[in-house]
Amino acid sequence: MHYEVVIPAAGQGKRMKAGKNKLFIELSGVPIIIHTLRVFEADPGCRGIILAINPNEEHLFEALLADYGIKKVKKLAAGGSERQESVSNGLAYAEEEIIMVHDGARPFINQEQIRLLAEAATAKAGAILAVPVKDTIKRAAGTSVMETVERSSLWAVQTPQAFRASVLKEAHQKAEEDHFLGTDDASLLERLQLDVVIIEGNYDNIKITTQEDLYFAEAILQKKELT
Numbered sequence: 001m002h003y004e005v006v007i008p009a010a011g012q013g014k015r016m017k018a019g020k021n022k023l024f025i026e027l028s029g030v031p032i033i034i035h036t037l038r039v040f041e042a043d044p045g046c047r048g049i050i051l052a053i054n055p056n057e058e059h060l061f062e063a064l065l066a067d068y069g070i071k072k073v074k075k076l077a078a079g080g081s082e083r084q085e086s087v088s089n090g091l092a093y094a095e096e097e098i099i100m101v102h103d104g105a106r107p108f109i110n111q112e113q114i115r116l117l118a119e120a121a122t123a124k125a126g127a128i129l130a131v132p133v134k135d136t137i138k139r140a141a142g143t144s145v146m147e148t149v150e151r152s153s154l155w156a157v158q159t160p161q162a163f164r165a166s167v168l169k170e171a172h173q174k175a176e177e178d179h180f181l182g183t184d185d186a187s188l189l190e191r192l193q194l195d196v197v198i199i200e201g202n203y204d205n206i207k208i209t210t211q212e213d214l215y216f217a218e219a220i221l222q223k224k225e226l227t
Helices: 032-042 055-067 083-091 111-123 165-177 185-190 211-226
Strands: 003-008 046-053 073-078 098-101 126-132 137-141 144-149 155-164 196-200
Touching: 003 032, 003 083, 032 046, 032 055, 032 111, 046 055, 046 083, 055 073, 073 083, 083 165, 083 185, 098 111, 098 165, 111 126, 111 155, 111 196, 126 185, 155 165, 155 185, 165 185, 185 196
Parallel strands: 003 046, 003 098, 046 073, 126 196
Antiparallel strands: 098 155, 126 155, 137 144
């Protein structure tokens, strides 16, 4: 199953407090974004990668792609002020029937999960990766606990998320018209009552957001090297 992937990579990662785009931070000597791109570069199903970036960083991305031999990036699109805008800008260059959207800061996705997503997206409007919530969840008003939320139906959502291209482009267009800002791409389909299904992921597929996440990421890399 062939697909293209849009990777928003224009964020500055303020919670990381690194003073630069967090995707340039190195894990085991290699930038986070390169770890992520290598998964898609090696996947035979991936027909192209579209990176939505800060135009001021274009020369940095071009240098990284050349240094690490990443060939499948077909376009460095202009990123927006919001993630949703970055994805929408990237979609303008997508040509395959199945489109995935993936966080540049999730370097531990695997090809089997990608394949399952692509297959599911051919039958439904969209498919997302998620894992069951493990922790007890409280609903609060400020710091006052209001209730304990029953967690058996709760999932923590990850990326990639896979969609039929026509459906995703329509959902983005409708969101723009309605001035709606979603928390992820699947939420744009949900508001249109389109069918999105869950593919169970794994807990290693973390998003690197804070300094603490770097420790977990290094541990995951070491585990992968041992298996």
